[in-house]
Amino acid sequence: MSTDRVWPSGVAKVVLPETDSTMAEAQRRLGDLAGPTWILALRQTAGRGRRGRAWQDPQGNFAATLIRKSDEPPARLALRSFVAALALHDALADLTRLPEAFALKWPNDVLLNGGKLSGILLESHGPGILSLGIGVNLHSAPERDPEAAFPPVSLRQETGLVIRPEQLLDRLAPAYETWEERLRTYGFDPIRTGFLRRVARLGEPLVARTLKDEFHGTFDGIDDNGALILATAEGRRAIPAADIFFP
Structure with a gap:
């Protein structure tokens, strides 16, 4: 700090x-x-x-x-x-x-x-x-x-x-x-x-909603560009912008 x-x-x-x-x-x-x-x-x-x-x-x-x-x-x-x-x-x-x-x-x-x-x-x-x-x-x-x-x-x-x-x-x-x-x-x-x-809820399940799609997975960090990394059933996905919600 x-x-x-x-x-x-x-x-x-x-x-x-x-x-x-x-x-x-x-x-x-x-x-x-x-x-x-x-x-x-x-x-x-x-x-x-x-x-x-x-x-x-x-x-x-x-x-x-x-x-x-x-x-x-x-x-x-x-x-x-x-x-x-x-x-x-x-x-x-x-x-x-x-x-x-x-x-x-x-x-x-x-x-x-x-x-x-x-x-x-x-x-x-x-x-x-x-x-x-x-x-x-x-x-x-x-x-x-x-x-x-x-x-x-x-x-x-x-x-x-x-x-x-x-x-x-x-x-x-x-x-x-x-x-x-x-x-x-x-x-x-x-x-x-x-x-x-x-950050809150690192390693926990979340829902990421973009203007067109909704993704479910586990909050797995952020990448070199600041995108959210979501571990999903289909693999890790980088999401540049979204509203996130926690179950």
């Missing part, structure tokens, strides 16, 4: 009282981007998650986007979702002193006591522009979606702890840079190792 709590050099921070979406705000600021920038909104009115799903974000919850430029290919940029998940896990564990309560769900959700605490959305805005949107239920959780694999939970309801969004950002930004530096220096291996140490 990263213990570095100093705001990273060369990384900007923008805190807004309110915005529609920090991802949309990041796009609007592309022309003014001088370096990596975190955009935090204390209230977000039109947040969204994967596949265009709405993301509810009442006052007190965390909504932020990291936008940065990179000359790396898209497949390499996509690995930042794992970097973000590891950084968020470490920041939350550091703030709460409850590391055993948190786990990761492939590809990038953070779980608290088995419930979904956060979501991470990665988007590319043209060549070399990456946005990482992160939402965390610090204060309250939305109603459960019957189609969701895990019930939503909030940090306050599960632990009794009250953490302000700015507090979390001040731990998250340095933790992210720590894992980012490991990826740039050593490649994906330390990221994969760190992720698998924190």
